[in-house]
Amino acid sequence: MATTPFIKKTLGLETAEPAVTPPPHNNAEKVLKKPKLAGGRKRDIPEGLWNKCPKCSTLLYDKDLDANRKVCIRCGYHFPISARERINSLVETCSFEEMDANMTSVDALQFTGVTSYSNKLESYQKSTGLKDAVITGIGRLADYRLALGVMDFSFLGGSMGSVVGEKLTRLIEAATDKGLPLVIISTSGGARMYEGMFSLMQMAKTSGALAYHARKKLPYVSVLTHPTTAGVMASYASLGDLIIAEPGAMIGFAGPRVIKDTTQAELPPGFQTAEFLLDHGLIDMIVPRNEMKAVLCNVLDYLGVDRKRLAALG
Amino acid sequence: MRHQLDFEKPIIELRRKLDELKKHPDAHALGLNLEVEIEQIEKRLEETRCQVYSELTAWQRVQIARHPKRPFVLDYIRGAFTGFVELHGDRLFADDRAMVGGFAQLNGHRVMVIGTQKGRDTKENILRNFGSAHPEGYRKALRLMRLADKFGLPIITLIDTAGAYPGIGAEERHIAEAIAVNLREMMLLEVPIIAAVVGEGGSGGALGIGVADRVLILENAYYSVISPEGCASILWKDRAATAKAAEALKITAKELKAFGLVDAVVPEPLGGAHNDPADAVALLKVQLLIHLDELQKLSSGDRLRMRYQKFRAFGLFQENNAPGSEVAQPEAAPTPAQPA
Numbered sequence: 078m079a080t081t082p083f084i085k086k087t088l089g090l091e092t093a094e095p096a097v098t099p100p101p102h103n104n105a106e107k108v109l110k111k112p113k114l115a116g117g118r119k120r121d122i123p124e125g126l127w128n129k130c131p132k133c134s135t136l137l138y139d140k141d142l143d144a145n146r147k148v149c150i151r152c153g154y155h156f157p158i159s160a161r162e163r164i165n166s167l168v169e170t171c172s173f174e175e176m177d178a179n180m181t182s183v184d185a186l187q188f189t190g191v192t193s194y195s196n197k198l199e200s201y202q203k204s205t206g207l208k209d210a211v212i213t214g215i216g217r218l219a220d221y222r223l224a225l226g227v228m229d230f231s232f233l234g235g236s237m238g239s240v241v242g243e244k245l246t247r248l249i250e251a252a253t254d255k256g257l258p259l260v261i262i263s264t265s266g267g268a269r270m271y272e273g274m275f276s277l278m279q280m281a282k283t284s285g286a287l288a289y290h291a292r293k294k295l296p297y298v299s300v301l302t303h304p305t306t307a308g309v310m311a312s313y314a315s316l317g318d319l320i321i322a323e324p325g326a327m328i329g330f331a332g333p334r335v336i337k338d339t340t341q342a343e344l345p346p347g348f349q350t351a352e353f354l355l356d357h358g359l360i361d362m363i364v365p366r367n368e369m370k371a372v373l374c375n376v377l378d379y380l381g382v383d384r385k386r387l388a389a390l391g
Numbered sequence: 392m393r394h395q396l397d398f399e400k401p402i403i404e405l406r407r408k409l410d411e412l413k414k415h416p417d418a419h420a421l422g423l424n425l426e427v428e429i430e431q432i433e434k435r436l437e438e439t440r441c442q443v444y445s446e447l448t449a450w451q452r453v454q455i456a457r458h459p460k461r462p463f464v465l466d467y468i469r470g471a472f473t474g475f476v477e478l479h480g481d482r483l484f485a486d487d488r489a490m491v492g493g494f495a496q497l498n499g500h501r502v503m504v505i506g507t508q509k510g511r512d513t514k515e516n517i518l519r520n521f522g523s524a525h526p527e528g529y530r531k532a533l534r535l536m537r538l539a540d541k542f543g544l545p546i547i548t549l550i551d552t553a554g555a556y557p558g559i560g561a562e563e564r565h566i567a568e569a570i571a572v573n574l575r576e577m578m579l580l581e582v583p584i585i586a587a588v589v590g591e592g593g594s595g596g597a598l599g600i601g602v603a604d605r606v607l608i609l610e611n612a613y614y615s616v617i618s619p620e621g622c623a624s625i626l627w628k629d630r631a632a633t634a635k636a637a638e639a640l641k642i643t644a645k646e647l648k649a650f651g652l653v654d655a656v657v658p659e660p661l662g663g664a665h666n667d668p669a670d671a672v673a674l675l676k677v678q679l680l681i682h683l684d685e686l687q688k689l690s691s692g693d694r695l696r697m698r699y700q701k702f703r704a705f706g707l708f709q710e711n712n713a714p715g716s717e718v719a720q721p722e723a724a725p726t727p728a729q730p731a
Contacts, residue, residue: 183707183708189635189638190639191626191627239705240708242705274616277615278652278706279706280598281574281598282703284575285575286703288576288579289578308594308595310568310571311570311595312574315568315571316572329567331562335557336559339556342559344559357563357565
């Protein structure tokens with residue numbers, strides 16, 4: 078129902094996903110065409126077949142896996158999930174108004190690497206159907222109207238360049254202006270090398286915008302998913318009033334290989350996992366993907382969000 | 392010879408010749424007049440110096456920025472400032488010696504000066520952790536900055552670090568969070584802030600004390616999102632591509648100024664700060680004073696607004712609203728002004 082008017086032209090690889098949220102998961106199978114993993118994970122496997130869980134080796138039927146939001150039914154392993162699927166799993170049907178959907182990166186440095194940055198962008202845009210590594214917009218989660226930013230690891234490793242920084246900054250500013258709570262779901266390898274110092278400066282830009290959001294005593298919940306590292310972790314992802322992580326997510330500043338090379342030390346077991354960081358006091362709680370929406374609703378209640386007022390606004 | 396850089400070889404060779412001529416033992420005894428030769432070589436030396444140093448590649452500048460004889464942060468603090476009162480500790484875990492800071496005077500202005508400190512020898516480098524701070528360093532810096540904010544002292548940060556330390560303890564105590572909090576909090580400090588990259592500006596570790604009203608960079612310093620070595624090994628899968636990566640990342644002072652990512656380039660003595668540290672210190676001092684004077688003329692509200700807008704504008708992207716119409720929009724789109 079909700080899908081047709083909003084179908085984007087994609088590249089024949091997959092059915093376009095709606096810009097506006099389809100119904101939530103429980104009746105998703107009846108209404109939705111099967112969403113696909115945005116990345117290349119499944120491309121070699123024929124459609125509609127089986128996925129092997131990398132953790133428990135259970136064979137999982139595609140549809141079952143999708144219905145369970147890409148969480149292994151047996152062991153709870155969290156498969157990667159695209160930004161669109163994640164948005165669909167959180168916000169109410171048709172409530173998501175996407176912002177800056179057409180913003181794209183430019184090759185500011187004329188980066189001359191092994192391949193050019195422009196080629197790289199083009200090939201990722203084709204393979205993922207995304208314009209860049211984040212989708213932002215304003216939507217409704219149960220009764221809460223909120224500003225929501227969701228990153229997608231399949232686009233250049235979720236790296237943050239000017240577009241990710243700008244879209245998130247506009248989102249944060251919109252939340253500040255409209256007095257909305259903010260949720261950012263991160264997954265990123267860090268700042269995008271191809272944009273050099275422009276990428277690094279997105280850390281200051283987004284964090285600065287959060288300073289003004291916080292000053293208005295508006296809530297910000299940062300959700301960390303596998304993996305969230307480096308420049309993103311060292312900016313907005315670490316700045317939530319609450320920091321929530323998905324189970325098993327790898328979270329950190331430096332990569333484990335770099336740490337090993339630098340320190341010549343054995344890394345402790347479970348190093349840089351969500352569980353390790355819970356033990357070390359960084360994150361407030363670990364929440365499985367299937368409970369994320371309920372937990373977000375519950376905590377927003379405590380963060381000064383007036384349910385009725387927001388419902389009236391929405 | 393100690394710490395000579397490849398591209399400086401012709402200069403060093405000429406210098407050696409010059410010294411030989413000047414000290415030639417027979418010159419006086421035999422009454423030989425070598426003045427003409429000396430003059431010629433001196434001229435050639437000057438020309439070679441000008442030529443070599445005016446055409447430095449990005450990678451050569453990185454080597455100068457990392458030169459072990461280059462003045463380090465404490466050299467600038469002791470040279471350009473007076474009465475440095477060092478303050479220690481983050482009140483949470485430890486005192487990070489890779490991050491130094493304290494009260495000092497700059498031509499009579501009472502300020503808070505903070506910076507990352509490298510070591511000159513092995514012993515000092517162990518103490519200073521090669522200039523790479525742990526979370527404690529960033530938290531100590533923030534503590535001192537808040538102290539400065541409370542008592543109205545302008546903040547000057549001096550940056551010279553390869554990056555924040557990638558270690559087990561650093562991760563266990565959340566170095567990413569420490570940096571992130573600094574980025575957020577520095578945006579709201581009401582006192583003037585000047586940051587100067589004096590050597591290496593290594594990524595998040597540099598930015599962690601680099602959110603400022605004015606960001607200055609020394610002529611041969613660099614400021615980069617990733618080390619050229621790291622970029623080479625990730626993108627080229629080859630450490631030998633380091634020079635190429637340095638070029639591609641556009642990390643030199645001149646390039647950053649052209650992009651508007653830094654506010655001013657501080658000149659260095661010919662051949663780099665290591666050739667004349669005292670002069671380098673003096674040149675930085677002049678710039679710090681100019682910018683401090685300008686910033687003190689502004690109200691704190693204006694400073695905060697301008698600081699926000701400055702970082703807000705960083706970014707290059709395009710917005711194609713109609714497919715096919717590729718309108719480049721270099722600077723950020725209109726944004727609601729943030730109340731200070």
